Amino acid sequence: MPLRQAGPDRRPSSDRRPSSGRRSSPDQPPSPNRRPTPDQPLSPDRRSSPVRPRFWLETALGGLSGLLFLLTLLWPQWIETLLGLDPDAGSGTVEWLVVALAAAVTAACALGARFEWRRERPAPALRPGDRIGGPS
Template sequence: MMRNVRLRGRIEAALAVVSGLLCLLTLFWPDWIEGVFGVDPDQHSGALEWAIAVVALCATAVFSLLARAEFRRARTPVGDQ
């Protein structure tokens, strides 16, 4: 019998998707912060955008690995612990 994926695995997978989209958004539209919030925290140097892209990429990797572990745990038969 296979176990169901816990809510934790689904949340981790969703966070991986969201952080991946944030990374792509920042890479393809670096001025989204200025457009959405109306502020320019780094005076157009691009440092904040690069920091957001790097942090989002790292978060995507971490959440993906955590979600993968949860999905793999759910695929193992119950008696094989």
């Protein structure tokens, strides 16, 4: 594509900046309303998600195991009905084992998700001039 001739008030078309209104200098931090460019890392408060995928995995697994816990607690015969198996010959031992394991997995996942959620929310860093303690 040929370039247009630059006049006294015109730059070549390949040299033009997009007209976004306000221009910032390279050493000035980006405006909070602008998205960072690919070469700028996201600051902790501008991440797209405040938590890692591990949090969502623990939350989903905890939710599924919680549903299994409730299902087995309220309808213990679902194993025999849906699978056509009777692993404990009608004594109910397997059902209580499923209830105990599902409760343990639910509690472990909830605790892990809580730790993950708290880990991703550090206290804000102090800036020069900030005071430590109560009101001045």
